[in-house]
Amino acid sequence: MSLSAFLQAAGWQNAHIQPMTGDASARQYARLHSKGRSAILMQAPNDGSTHAFVAVDHYLRAQSLAAPTIYAAQPDQGLLITEDFGDTRFADVTDKDAANASNLYELATDVLIHLSRVPAMADRSIYDGKTMATQAALIFEWALPGKPLPDQTMAAPLKDALIRAALPFDRGRRVTMLRDYHAENLMLREASGLGAAGLLDFQDAMLAHPAYDLVSLLQDARRDVDPAIEEEMTFRYMACADHDSTDFYAAYALYGVGRALRILGIFARLASRDGKTRYLDFVPRVRANLIRNLAHPHLSDVAGILDPWLESTT
The missing domain is CATH 3.90.1200.10 (Aminoglycoside phosphotransferase (APH), C-terminal lobe)
Structure with a gap:
């Protein structure tokens, strides 16, 4: 699935995409803005790390900890749209x-x-x-x-x-x-x-x-x-x-x-x-x-x- 198709299927096809500073990994992040809401787009290599992120996210949330809600996922393509926790680290x-x-x-x-x-x-x-x-x-x-x-x-x-x-x-x-x-x-x-x-x-x-x-x-x-x-x-x-x-x-x-x-x-x-x-x-x-x-x-x-x-x- 292409990125545009993923965004379309998730309902974010008209979102403004704002690139974010990356980290030491090969993952890329962007903030999506659409109709007064925001979310985080993550694009990762197809190395299994996205599947792992989803599994650990579900575990943490089941333990009442604040891992981000996952709005849409195509783990096989390394694509996720998740809850935006803002910028206050x-x-x-x-x-x-x-x-x-x-x-x-x-x-x-x-x-x-x-x-x-x-x-x-x-x-x-x-x-x-x-x-x-x-x-x-x-x-x-x-x-x-x-x-x-x-x-x-x-x-x-x-x-x-x-x-x-x-x-x-x-x-x-x-x-x-x-x-x-x-x-x-x-x-x-x-x-x-x-x-x-x-x-x-x-x-x-x-x-x-x-x-x-x-x-x-x-x-x-x-x-x-x-x-x-x-x-x-x-x-x-x-x-x-x-x-x-x-x-x-x-x-x-x-x-x-x-x-x-x-x-x-x-x-x-x-x-x-x-x-x-x-x-x-x-x-x-x-x-x-x-x-x-x-x-x-x-x-x-x-x-x-x-x-x-x-x-x-x-």
Whole structure:
């Protein structure tokens, strides 16, 4: 089905199409305006991600969370028309008014607490130590501009060390992990309770340890989060979701390392392959988070492997 035919079938054939700024993916977004109403048009590659978006969207809405209503869908063609949550991202609010940051991060943390209390999706891939190690290996494939690739002899030891570090947590309960859960993918809505947090960009959801999305939120690659807020929200999550602090902090550091390595590899690939160099501005922050997480005693083996590379890239 062509785009024009899709819009016609959905009743948006006369809409004004306003392109929107894209993200790091190959998806394209536009805002549709017609007869005083608006919606979001998403065009994605035919790679299965649209089917995944629809499935996760239905799951989240069934759990009383604010994923967008889907008005029309042709997943096989990567086409969706969804509810428009507006332009007020958590990121924009916290950047303009730091006084609101604590309240918004509390709301975002409460969404994760809610996800920890409801049944996880039954048909998602599992994010375990092997998955984390595989994703971290991207740092061996793409060099940051002006920086050396890690020594390839580190690859196998690093993978083994990450898998060993994850073993205690691979045996625990998993929750639905939204993966890219951060302030730019959260929209502030005029609603009460958890409904005030509009959720976006969740098509890559997996089943993972609860600490993963909390790290994604509080160790944001794109902006600094006040350390006091990070500490407060971590305490809040552990208290409300009933997690042992010793184990949770170790998991938090581990998944912080895995996420940081994956992001550094993605940013290097975006810059080198796709010419998207703006993401390089975030590298120092991600690197700092990586080093901070590696200081946890549970990750001493991982740190011993990565330290020479980190020293060479200062």
